[in-house]
Amino acid sequence: MSGPINIGLLGLGTVGSGVVRLLQQNGAAISQKLGRPLKISRILVRDRHRTRQVEVSPDLLTTDPETILADPDIPIIVEVMGGTGAAREYILKAISQGKSVVTANKDLLALYGKELFDAAEASGVDLFFEASVGGGIPIIHPLKECLAGNRIRQVMGIVNGTTNYILTKMSREGRDFAEVLREAQSLGYAEADPAADIEGDDAARKMAILASIAFGTRITYPDVYREGISNLTAQDISYAADLGYAVKLLGIAREDEEGIEVRVHPALVPLNHPLAAVSDVFNAIFVEGDAVGETMFYGRGAGSMPTASAVVGDIMEAARNIKHKTRGRISCTCFYDKPLKPMGAIITKYYLRLVVVDRPGVLASIAGVFGEREVSLASVIQERMLGELAELVLITHRVREQNMQDALGVLAGLPVVKEIACVVRVEGGEGG
Amino acid sequence: MSGPINIGLLGLGTVGSGVVRLLQQNGAAISQKLGRPLKISRILVRDRHRTRQVEVSPDLLTTDPETILADPDIPIIVEVMGGTGAAREYILKAISQGKSVVTANKDLLALYGKELFDAAEASGVDLFFEASVGGGIPIIHPLKECLAGNRIRQVMGIVNGTTNYILTKMSREGRDFAEVLREAQSLGYAEADPAADIEGDDAARKMAILASIAFGTRITYPDVYREGISNLTAQDISYAADLGYAVKLLGIAREDEEGIEVRVHPALVPLNHPLAAVSDVFNAIFVEGDAVGETMFYGRGAGSMPTASAVVGDIMEAARNIKHKTRGRISCTCFYDKPLKPMGAIITKYYLRLVVVDRPGVLASIAGVFGEREVSLASVIQERMLGELAELVLITHRVREQNMQDALGVLAGLPVVKEIACVVRVEGGEGG
Numbered sequence: 001m002s003g004p005i006n007i008g009l010l011g012l013g014t015v016g017s018g019v020v021r022l023l024q025q026n027g028a029a030i031s032q033k034l035g036r037p038l039k040i041s042r043i044l045v046r047d048r049h050r051t052r053q054v055e056v057s058p059d060l061l062t063t064d065p066e067t068i069l070a071d072p073d074i075p076i077i078v079e080v081m082g083g084t085g086a087a088r089e090y091i092l093k094a095i096s097q098g099k100s101v102v103t104a105n106k107d108l109l110a111l112y113g114k115e116l117f118d119a120a121e122a123s124g125v126d127l128f129f130e131a132s133v134g135g136g137i138p139i140i141h142p143l144k145e146c147l148a149g150n151r152i153r154q155v156m157g158i159v160n161g162t163t164n165y166i167l168t169k170m171s172r173e174g175r176d177f178a179e180v181l182r183e184a185q186s187l188g189y190a191e192a193d194p195a196a197d198i199e200g201d202d203a204a205r206k207m208a209i210l211a212s213i214a215f216g217t218r219i220t221y222p223d224v225y226r227e228g229i230s231n232l233t234a235q236d237i238s239y240a241a242d243l244g245y246a247v248k249l250l251g252i253a254r255e256d257e258e259g260i261e262v263r264v265h266p267a268l269v270p271l272n273h274p275l276a277a278v279s280d281v282f283n284a285i286f287v288e289g290d291a292v293g294e295t296m297f298y299g300r301g302a303g304s305m306p307t308a309s310a311v312v313g314d315i316m317e318a319a320r321n322i323k324h325k326t327r328g329r330i331s332c333t334c335f336y337d338k339p340l341k342p343m344g345a346i347i348t349k350y351y352l353r354l355v356v357v358d359r360p361g362v363l364a365s366i367a368g369v370f371g372e373r374e375v376s377l378a379s380v381i382q383e384r385m386l387g388e389l390a391e392l393v394l395i396t397h398r399v400r401e402q403n404m405q406d407a408l409g410v411l412a413g414l415p416v417v418k419e420i421a422c423v424v425r426v427e428g429g430e431g432g
Numbered sequence: 433m434s435g436p437i438n439i440g441l442l443g444l445g446t447v448g449s450g451v452v453r454l455l456q457q458n459g460a461a462i463s464q465k466l467g468r469p470l471k472i473s474r475i476l477v478r479d480r481h482r483t484r485q486v487e488v489s490p491d492l493l494t495t496d497p498e499t500i501l502a503d504p505d506i507p508i509i510v511e512v513m514g515g516t517g518a519a520r521e522y523i524l525k526a527i528s529q530g531k532s533v534v535t536a537n538k539d540l541l542a543l544y545g546k547e548l549f550d551a552a553e554a555s556g557v558d559l560f561f562e563a564s565v566g567g568g569i570p571i572i573h574p575l576k577e578c579l580a581g582n583r584i585r586q587v588m589g590i591v592n593g594t595t596n597y598i599l600t601k602m603s604r605e606g607r608d609f610a611e612v613l614r615e616a617q618s619l620g621y622a623e624a625d626p627a628a629d630i631e632g633d634d635a636a637r638k639m640a641i642l643a644s645i646a647f648g649t650r651i652t653y654p655d656v657y658r659e660g661i662s663n664l665t666a667q668d669i670s671y672a673a674d675l676g677y678a679v680k681l682l683g684i685a686r687e688d689e690e691g692i693e694v695r696v697h698p699a700l701v702p703l704n705h706p707l708a709a710v711s712d713v714f715n716a717i718f719v720e721g722d723a724v725g726e727t728m729f730y731g732r733g734a735g736s737m738p739t740a741s742a743v744v745g746d747i748m749e750a751a752r753n754i755k756h757k758t759r760g761r762i763s764c765t766c767f768y769d770k771p772l773k774p775m776g777a778i779i780t781k782y783y784l785r786l787v788v789v790d791r792p793g794v795l796a797s798i799a800g801v802f803g804e805r806e807v808s809l810a811s812v813i814q815e816r817m818l819g820e821l822a823e824l825v826l827i828t829h830r831v832r833e834q835n836m837q838d839a840l841g842v843l844a845g846l847p848v849v850k851e852i853a854c855v856v857r858v859e860g861g862e863g864g
Contacts, residue, residue, distance in 0.1 A: 018723070022581055022723050023581075025583075025722070025723075026581060026582070026583055026722070026723075029583065029648070030580070030581060032648075032767050033580055033765055033767075130578060136721075136723065136724035136725065136727060137724075137727055138570070138574035138578035138579065138727075141573070141574070141577065141578050142570035142573070142574055142578075145573065145745060145748070145749060146562060146570035146573050146574075146742065146745040147570065147741065147745060148462070148465055148744075148745055148748050149454055149455075149458060149462060149740070149741055149744030149745055149747075149748065150458065150741055151457075151458055151461065216461070216464075274709065274730060277706065277709045289568075289741060290457070290458070290737075291450070291454050291457075291458075291568065291737040291738065291740055291741035291744070292568035292569075292731060292732065292737070292738050292741035292742075293568065293731065293732045293735075293737070293738055294731060294732070295568065295569055295570075295729075295730060295731030295732070296728075296729075296730040296731065297727075297728075297729060297730075298706060298727060298728040298729075298730065299724060299725065299726060299727030299728065300724065300725045300726070300727070303725075305722075305723040305724070305725070306723065306724050306725055308581070308723055309579060309581055309582055309721060309723035309724035310578065310724075312580075312581030312723070313577060313578040313579060313580055313581050315581075316577070316580050316581060317577060320761055320762070324758045324761050325758075326756045326757075326758040326761070329752055329756050329758070330752070333465055335464050335465075
């Protein structure tokens with residue numbers, strides 16, 4: 001066995017500490033698999049004197065990135081500091097110095113993926129990012145390699161653990177969003193500023209990464225349509241359950257003859273769909289290919305050790321390529337520039353809850369508005385009376401989003417419609 | 433782009449036809465990803481004149497293996513003929529000629545894995561086998577690579593679609609085994625001779641392969657304990673459901689301080705476990721690692737195109753390694769020789785159904801027999817009266833298998849116990 005392969009770690013927060021711990025814990029077996037040991041030779045931190053979550057020699061810590069980026073004895077950089085400022089600069093610098101890079105940074109990849117992959121290709125180094133989507137779940141390598149013979153039809157993912165935890169709680173306990181969010185924050189499952197999770201931004205970044213791989217076309221974060229979960233009520237989740245659906249924050253990436261659609265929003269998912277049973281903080285990515293059919297990858301989408309599992313798997317792959325002098329074996333696969341569909345062009349079903357005046361002829365006039373815009377109704381249920389008003393719950397057949405939005409605009413102006421209380425797309429059923 | 437990489441296909445049955453079709457269908461995209469086209473240049477068949485499931489030029493077909501194995505222009509062999517006779521001979525010959533090999537042959541790997549991997553390592557070629565377990569589901573590469581930083585605690589799999597289809601039908605429709613098996617045979621979901629599926633042999637071969645990778649120790653087919661599903665009744669499946677469990681044919685591979693256990697048998701799985709929802713012909717492999725925690729891989733475990741998806745993924749990886757002159761990057765990882773636990777040493781819970789004389793004191797004497805052998809009962813339910821007899825359904829706490837078998841031996845001799853009607857292990861809950 002030859003000498004160790006040195007690793008420069010950028011960041012020693014939750015994920016960085018997990019990486020250090022995992023290499024300590026399983027170092028012997030990892031060395032045996034690789035034929036060479038891995039050694040963390042330097043760690044970039046903001047403050048050398050802070051208390052750490054993991055035991056690490058103070059000599060390894062540095063506040064000067066140059067001592068890592070300019071060190072010719074460090075062939076692999078692991079970026080787990082996050083953000084799109086310094087992280088981007090350091091990664092580009094490392095690549096230009098001929099270092100392979102492993103990163104967990106979805107924000108960076110979803111915005112500057114092309115720049116980073118182009119740089120890696122030009123320098124002939126590896127840029128691996130398994131940890132950027134789904135935490136420890138193997139999804140990036142399987143999609144890029146094992147499933148590479150398929151034409152991917154769609155990727156549907158529950159890729160944000162915080163929102164899945166909140167929706168699971170709302171569903172099981174019949175509690176409302178704000179209350180469950182506060183509890184999640186007190187338990188550390190949601191950030192003090194929860195916007196990135198609950199507004200779907202985090203999921204949108206992950207879907208941009210998955211869609212780029214699935215369809216061979218660069219999709220960036222701003223390309224992804226997104227809606228969050230803060231308008232969902234326990235009432236709607238309960239009605240959905242009665243109708244045979246779970247409510248999930250879904251990321252959906254799909255390709256058809258018209259182009260690619262990538263979107264993140266709450267969705268009703270049939271209870272017999274494999275994604276419906278994915279609960280609590282778990283993540284799952286459902287992939288449909290023309291050969292493999294339906295497949296799903298499930299596990300913990302975040303956390304120190306699960307994310308470290310993905311990072312260490314990538315470090316081992318980068319080390320293997322260094323050992324065998326074959327870096328850059330698999331580079332960016334965005335060969336195409338397929339068109340992105342405008343949101344109005346997507347086709348889906350809808351769940352709607354309307355509050356209307358309870359009077360003969362009301363349903364007929366609502367159905368008329370839908371009919372004129374080719375929105376056909378699959379089921380209509382009058383759920384309960386609210387004094388002189390009635391709550392109508394509708395599920396439509398598959399319809400073009402623009403037609404539905406037009407219909408909703410007209411409905412909002414009808415005197416008999418008091419409130420369009422909830423509009424949620426229905427996904428994962430027949431034909432979609 | 434340089435010239436094509438030639439492939440020699442051994443076998444043109446269900447899987448072979450799928451491989452040909454998939455390379456026809458997605459050949460352009462596959463070439464683009466690899467930077468070189470793949471070309472099937474010769475196909476070994478038994479009969480050149482048989483009607484084929486796929487359109488293929490008759491010039492490609494040969495009945496002479498030498499025209500493939502001895503052709504220096506064919507660097508990749510794909511073995512999809514099955515069996516452990518000629519397939520073994522051809523693979524060894526191909527390896528000795530410096531060809532990389534892709535195979536879907538679980539029977540061969542579960543018996544002769546060591547011989548084949550040693551040969552591949554000696555020749556510096558690749559031997560890939562993603563399709564041997566779980567059809568199109570990416571599991572071999574993820575386990576060997578993405579999860580390589582983990583110490584794997586256990587692998588639990590539903591890895592046989594035929595039995596899962598039968599158990600799903602029995603559960604949903606309350607029908608008995610023999611009747612559902614006949615229906616599965618008429619639909620083509622079960623073979624005319626169903627023994628390999630229903631007795632657990634097929635699952636045992638797949639678990640031998642998974643366990644070898646998970647624990648770095650060569651496990652062969654005869655090492656795997658197995659019990660089939662033919663003794664299960666609709667009644668027991670219904671009782672299990674009442675108690676909150678699904679009944680599945682599970683493959684279980686686990687490591688603890690005492691060693692490795694690998695077994696295939698029916699098991700009660702809690703309904704909230706991700707494996708419980710895996711229905712019909714679908715397969716799923718649940719993997720637990722010390723870093724990643726719980727993860728699961730789900731999809732179609734058989735069929736022409738799903739299996740071809742895995743084979744083509746492997747062909748692409750083999751082609752990439754040829755292009756980059758880096759074959760044999762990842763070879764066998766069985767570095768250890770960990771002890772295999774005898775079946776009597778495993779620890780699990782049990783579901784039991786006994787038919788007993790309905791008389792005061794009977795339960796006490798049964799409980800006494802268990803108590804003497806340290807089998808403690810978690811719940812006892814009297815299900816129904818059968819004339820002067822009563823049906824007792826018991827679930828135990830975790831207990832050593834040998835103690836349970838001893839207790840069952842004594843119970844069988846008690847005059848008040850008329851029948852030990854069903855004994856099924858309970859898996860996937862707390863502490864196991």
